[in-house]
Amino acid sequence: MSDDALTRPQLKTPRAAAIAGLVFSVLLIAAIWLLRISVPADPQEPGAWLRTNAYTVALGLNLIPFAGIAFLWFIGVLRDRLGQLEDRFFATVFLGSGLLFLGMLFVASAILGGILTAFAAKPEELIGSATFQFARAAVYATVNIYMVKMAGVFMITTSTIALYTAIAPRWLAILGYALALLLLFGGYYISWSFLIFPMWVVLISVCILAEDFRARTRPCI
Secondary structure, three states: OOHHHHHHHHHOOHHHHHHHHHHHHHHHHHHHHHHHHHOOOOOOOOOOHHHHHHHHHHHHHHHHHHHHHHHHHHHHHHHHHHHHHOOHHHHHHHHHHHHHHHHHHHHHHHHHHHHHHHHHHOHHHHOOOHHHHHHHHHHHHHHHHHHHHHHHHHHHHHHHHHHHHOOOOHHHHHHHHHHHHHHHHHOOOOOOHHHHHHHHHHHHHHHHHHHHHHHHHOOOO
């Protein structure tokens, strides 16, 4: 028997998606927490946090690439689990919204990392400058307007796929719709609203793990 025949079934197990979802959620929640306690919510603040919280911000930014890798794995394994049940329309929106969310997450992180690098090079010239204000506003708009909306679209398409294919409980799909609408229309106004997305992924991952455990412990007849 070839090595592919031995390893491929293990890569297809629902546990792979669940573990990837949990890793993504934990890392993203930790990164968001570190950034939110270090960077003021007001995009027009002058940048005094750079003098005291630059290390904490850098730590949060370093977690984001690993969260992104886990999220890609989560998307890939979910699509593999759907198999022939995957609808082309919903699959396109599912994959597209997930990749757009991830791309904007990386762009916002790169801009914020650029602010840290510029501050390390010329701290006195950066704080309060027009360049800093532009970069800070770009990060704020990318995260709180565009990226949150893509997270909501991803939740809606994933919930729709879950309803039609039963890859997750029906109640979780309905909850996904409600939380996605909250992100789409109220995320800009609610502080810490972005935590809704990784926490919802935690719920999906836990449900997948529970279903996988029940399937493995179910007696064969």
